[in-house]
Amino acid sequence: MGFIASHNHLYIDRVLEPYKLKGPMFAFLLTLSRWDGCSQESLARHLNLSKATATRAVRDLEGEGYVTRTRDRDDRRIYRVFISDSGRQLIPVIHKALSKWNGVLLSAFSEGEKEMFARLLDKGLATLEKFDIGSDTE
Template identity: 30%
Template structure:
């Protein structure tokens, strides 16, 4: 069997490393850009849904969100109905960073897909979505404290 997940992992780590280096100039480090992009694209998202979207545990998300808030990229606002719920929004600083993050994402996507036809890129996208959905089943299972059998 081919080591497909190793390839996916290498791609993800390389792109993450590039982003962490390039985004230092706007004071974003260690994957914070992922959170900022998702908050910008989903204004009012709650922390739990954001963690689920990025596929990290709640503690990891909480630390990243807290740091983004302290740096002035995002803010928490009370939900209009349930005051216990805190909704996440980008600040003006976060909104100004978004076009830079989007441009980098678009560039990385173009570089990664160079040489692939439109049909090949679409097939790759569909296949990777299927793989992600397969993995999400185990992620949810383990996240709830269960152990997979190998």
């Protein structure tokens, strides 16, 4: 699993390099394309990343003009993050890159194997989510 994830990161970083997207930045844009205006903290939680990683990624995305940050009107401690028009234009590019990667990864699988693989990954994810909820972080 780690080997697949490593290759995925290398591929995505290489394909998105012309757009100055690195690391989890593309995941932030994808999330914002669905939940525009969410807080930095909720972005970090949703993507299972630290607040520090979220802050760096959002700051870098803002520097490239892909997002804007504004303070919440009701709670000035909270930053709301909004995808910009130029950030929104990258969404199809990101989807195309992810689709190509998935096509390569699954190219030797039959249709039945692809369906089974997806079910097994979903089952593993559900198990991890239950573990995260019940795990003691102290």
